[in-house]
Amino acid sequence: MERKILIIVSFALLALVGFVIARNDLTVGSLQPGSVLLYQQTYNRTGVAGQMQSQDVFYTNPLRNITRIRALDLNANGTGGFASIVSGGVGFRNVTIRLQSSAIGRGFTFFVDIYGN
Numbered sequence: 001m002e003r004k005i006l007i008i009v010s011f012a013l014l015a016l017v018g019f020v021i022a023r024n025d026l027t028v029g030s031l032q033p034g035s036v037l038l039y040q041q042t043y044n045r046t047g048v049a050g051q052m053q054s055q056d057v058f059y060t061n062p063l064r065n066i067t068r069i070r071a072l073d074l075n076a077n078g079t080g081g082f083a084s085i086v087s088g089g090v091g092f093r094n095v096t097i098r099l100q101s102s103a104i105g106r107g108f109t110f111f112v113d114i115y116g117n
């Protein structure tokens with residue numbers, strides 16, 4: 001049982017990593033019947049010479065379980081950044097999403113939205 005779960009989680013992580021590298025977009029979970037928009041915001045950081053840009057977005061909701069999280073890279077040419085979930089997420093009522101530039105000196109622009117039931 002535990003091994004099976006481990007294998008499923010490993011595949012999910014591989015799929016996620018492949019997706020993130022290919023598109024720089026992060027999408028976790030899916031819309032369920034009754035899912036409503038809980039939060040949306042655009043995060044924009046300009047590049048600063050010699051620095052990486054990083055920002056943690058924390059969202060929490062006292063009532064609803066998160067069903068889908070997206071961080072869409074609006075710099076669609078792949079120079080934008082990387083998004084990852086560092087705590088909470090789908091199935092939780094909170095999530096911390098880390099937004100990072102792809103290289104020193106670069107900024108990022110992400111559109112983040114969170115749905116839940």
Ligand SMILES: *[C@@H]1O[C@H](CO)[C@@H](O)[C@H](O)[C@H]1NC(C)=O
Nearest residue numbers: 042043044045046074108109
């Ligand atoms: C991000 O901010 C920069 C500098 O303020 C601006 O030039 C750019 O248009 C902004 N991009 C978005 C997508 O808001």
Ligand SMILES: *[C@@H]1O[C@H](CO)[C@@H](O)[C@H](O)[C@H]1NC(C)=O
Nearest residue numbers: 063064065066091092116117
């Ligand atoms: C959230 O998930 C918990 C645990 O699965 C469940 O008991 C609860 O009913 C869910 N809440 C909503 C609003 O769906």
Ligand SMILES: *[C@@H]1O[C@H](CO)[C@@H](O)[C@H](O)[C@H]1NC(C)=O
Nearest residue numbers: 074075076077078079080109
């Ligand atoms: C990538 O896209 C951003 C935003 O659309 C733009 O400011 C930047 O110049 C583009 N970079 C390249 C290398 O095309």
Ligand SMILES: *[C@@H]1O[C@H](CO)[C@@H](O)[C@H](O)[C@H]1NC(C)=O
Nearest residue numbers: 058060087088092093094095
């Ligand atoms: C996020 O949710 C988890 C599980 O419900 C909880 O244990 C944790 O304390 C929460 N974290 C924050 C910062 O609210």
